[in-house]
Amino acid sequence: VSGSATNTPQPADSEYIVPVTVGASTVNLDFDTGSADLWVYTSSTAGGAGHNYYTPSDGATVMNGETWSIGYGDGSSASGNVYQDTVVVGGVTATAQAVEAAQTVSSSFSSDTSNDGLLGLSWSSLNTVSPDQQKTFYDNVQSSLADPVFAAILKHDAPGSYDFGFIDSSKYTGNITYTPADNSQGYWGFTVDSYTVGTTVTSTALSGIADTGTSLLLLDDTTCGNYYAQVSGAINDSSQGGWVYDCSTSLPDFSVSINGYTATVPGSYLTYDQQSSGQCYGGIQSSTAIGFNIFGDVFLKSQYVVFDGPNVQLGFASQ
Numbered sequence: 001v002s003g004s005a006t007n008t009p010q011p012a013d014s015e016y017i018v019p020v021t022v023g024a025s026t027v028n029l030d031f032d033t034g035s036a037d038l039w040v041y042t043s044s045t046a047g048g049a050g051h052n053y054y055t056p057s058d059g060a061t062v063m064n065g066e067t068w069s070i071g072y073g074d075g076s077s078a079s080g081n082v083y084q085d086t087v088v089v090g091g092v093t094a095t096a097q098a099v100e101a102a103q104t105v106s107s108s109f110s111s112d113t114s115n116d117g118l119l120g121l122s123w124s125s126l127n128t129v130s131p132d133q134q135k136t137f138y139d140n141v142q143s144s145l146a147d148p149v150f151a152a153i154l155k156h157d158a159p160g161s162y163d164f165g166f167i168d169s170s171k172y173t174g175n176i177t178y179t180p181a182d183n184s185q186g187y188w189g190f191t192v193d194s195y196t197v198g199t200t201v202t203s204t205a206l207s208g209i210a211d212t213g214t215s216l217l218l219l220d221d222t223t224c225g226n227y228y229a230q231v232s233g234a235i236n237d238s239s240q241g242g243w244v245y246d247c248s249t250s251l252p253d254f255s256v257s258i259n260g261y262t263a264t265v266p267g268s269y270l271t272y273d274q275q276s277s278g279q280c281y282g283g284i285q286s287s288t289a290i291g292f293n294i295f296g297d298v299f300l301k302s303q304y305v306v307f308d309g310p311n312v313q314l315g316f317a318s319q
């Protein structure tokens, strides 16, 4: 089998939401290659106002004694209990998917009414269900896929897709360049050989994770400094949350070299949003608080990205 589900960017391309059939309900989930839990609101979730919620199908079962509790890099969290139910994404069906029902969610979730939960697409080793760790949707359907891969096609301010089971050459230009993935921490980790700000090449390798669930491109402070050195007037202002600059400033492109392929994020994609101060908040920000680099949506929305589990590799091509 194979299938494609449309994703829709939320304001500022902050997250990409996909309608998913979970049990007897349709919910809008934030697909997240940086985590491994599929969780949804229920009719009784504290903080569930304004969200669609999960209704178990007739064939659903409660996974007795199983609970989950997750924390994300931005400090948000959620927890609850677990059902086994049918989940359908773009026509691809997981018949015995662990559906994690939220009893509690932190305020950044409850206030974010654009999603009704998350669908994790990292490696299943990050799944938080206890005492029996559960598999991601991708892991559950992988053996049924015509080609056991999925692709993320995120766009700037336009619908894209998550494709399961096939590579679509109409969705990228040139060739796909593959590079080994580092799954030792459960993420889709990878290394770039160098980076370029405008026309200035820095021959320093960077490692990080491909994370559709993180909005920004989070890089070490040296790399951030080298980028904003080419943005006139940019300052790193902790009171505004990081690197800001006058919104009239033009931004240089940021590109990375991966196994001979140059992945370019155009400067026009590198402003995240306008602050109340009239300053603009950059899409490239410091990864220091996280401890590793995160190639989030700001980066991914310039690329066609293949996530290949069996070969433990990532593929990149320009959109």
Ligand SMILES: CN(C)c1ccc(C(=O)NN)cc1
Pocket: 015, 030, 032, 033, 034, 035, 072, 073, 074, 076, 108, 109, 112, 115, 211, 212, 213, 214
């Ligand atoms: C609050 N929300 C919607 C979040 C969604 C995703 C994440 C995340 O770190 N994913 N890798 C954090 C927070």
